Amino acid sequence: MAPKEVRVCSFGRHIEDYWKLSVYEQTKLCEDAEEGMVGYSAARKALTTMSPDEVIEEVKRSGLRGKGGAGFNTGLKWSFMPKDDGLEHFLVVNGDESEPGTANDREIMTWSPHLLLEGIIIASYAIRANTCYIYIRGEMFKQIRCMNRAIEEAYEKGYLGKNIFGTDFSLDVYVQTGAGAYICGEETALLSSLMGERGYPRPKPPFPAQKGAFDLPTTVNNVQTIATVPAIIALGADWHLSYGTEKSPGMRMFCVSGHVQRPGHYEFPFGITLRELIYDVCGGPPGGKKVKAVIPGGSSAPMIPGDATDNDLLDTPLTYEDCVTAGTLLGSGAVIVMDEDTDIVWAAHNLIRFYAHESCGKCTPCREGTPWMRMVLERILRGEGVSEDVKLLADIAEGIETKSFCALGDAAAWAMQGALRHFSHEFEEKIRRGKGAAKVFQASYASGLMSLYQPTLEPVRTHRDPRREAEQIAHPLARRMRAWYGGDEE
């Protein structure tokens, strides 16, 4: 039996008109809240009875870990902000949700915009910021409207603006729209974008807490992280610690998608196993099929095999530490389920194409390596793979991992390595069967915009020219890259 759902961030989804301020301030904060703990009472409590350092201390003690991907202790991150430096500070809320499989922040911003605003008030107070930007990805027009409306309401009621709750704390909140770029979810790239530049990541250090938005101290937090803060302040750190495991306290929203009967958002304490989540909660794959592979934390987490294989890892509890033991990551808590009929080579190609498309192009390993992997995968899918291709893919992935500038490169490498680690036999099988096993290669498999790499988008060649092929795969930079990063030959 699956454990019970704890609704904190997803509480409002089940309440009529929860997005209206009038309803939010009449309703209790979350399922566990006691009488009188209504909307905005946590912010009132923080601002009127606690000092900023007490707020930071409480959040630190609760063990709240960032829900954006890296899982860094939120209170600790806040404590890096300088104190009494006389400078303007910023809170930037990361709502650029674009990690494939992830759709949690969107839910929070649609159904519970005031919960997010309340969290923003508390967090800004703690880090001594008087300005907050909510960076929402450009495609989410509806969520941008929801947040703007909620902000208007909060200003009218005096929850935002000057002297909130009669204290001398003032806060302005603005919605900032993105314009379509996955990399802008990375915190330094997000700050570049906020400053009106191309969304390139920046070197760390200086960390955002030293030099962030507009070169001033800044904290970047995920939407769900901030939306969990009001409950922690209202119910206390011990309440938060009573859920989850020692290293992963609390709860998070899991977004289950792909081959399951009831895809959706479910909020559980850390520690629920993949099997419980996929079978008991989501009803398993349709048609009574079994699970071949699962990605437990958004596309950046390596896939792990399911119960349709010999190496069933579905009993992995969804915590940061157990996921690492299983050779994957909890990341953004987006569970993508692939049933027994899924073609893993095709799935890997889909993921790698995503990264090749979204690579910002700042550093060489990622810019050159991701399209290269895509080309090799496309060749295998066309039924023209050669037996060295599996090793080649592993080599390229290794050449990207830890050698790229930001974590997008690593993510691409991990996605590839995950598929190779558990399913290399599928790649080999496909290569061995050659044309016989090839799906009709449709142009929609390929990334249309990357005209730079157009050669691979040609129709299937009827006769193979080994020299041309070798040239194509020995991408201009391939050999030099290997020489540079240490390959076997040369």
Add this chain to the structure above:
Amino acid sequence: MTRWDLGHYTPRKDSAIAPEVWEKLLRLEGRYPWRRGMLVPALMEVAQHHKWVSRRQMEELAEFCEVSPTEVMGVATFYTMIYTQPVGDYNIQVCRTLSCALCGAERLIEHLKEKLGIGEFETTPDGRFTLTPVECLAACCGAPVVQINQDYYENVTPEKLDEILASLPEKRTLNPKGEAR
């Protein structure tokens, strides 16, 4: 809600950007300690209203944000939602990333190509539809997802897509706030 006073810009008399867009852009002033901060939202507003951003509009935005026109162009070309070429009245954006692909996104793309007689990133000759395959739209639980201009449609099948396309008004409409729908 103005925090920083960095002066006010007066749009050119013969501006290539519509007055209702300027109204929104001028409201961005004072939100950021640097004028440059307005650039990405400003480009988005123009792209949404005019469907794409022309060089002339970019030049005006450069004046508005106090950066050079080349920088505006550099920024505009980085982001996928800022089109530097005209797109159709209805931009049909089909998500083709893993969750949606597992649930049949490729079928949708093939269906649209056949139905509209165009390829990816192309516009029908009457300028009504553009087919744009896009990456994850962050609505994966409702896979497959299609976004038409600003609206999301979830759990789409080819049949449902036909219905949706048939129900779209003749011309792209703007809602009362002047936002493209």
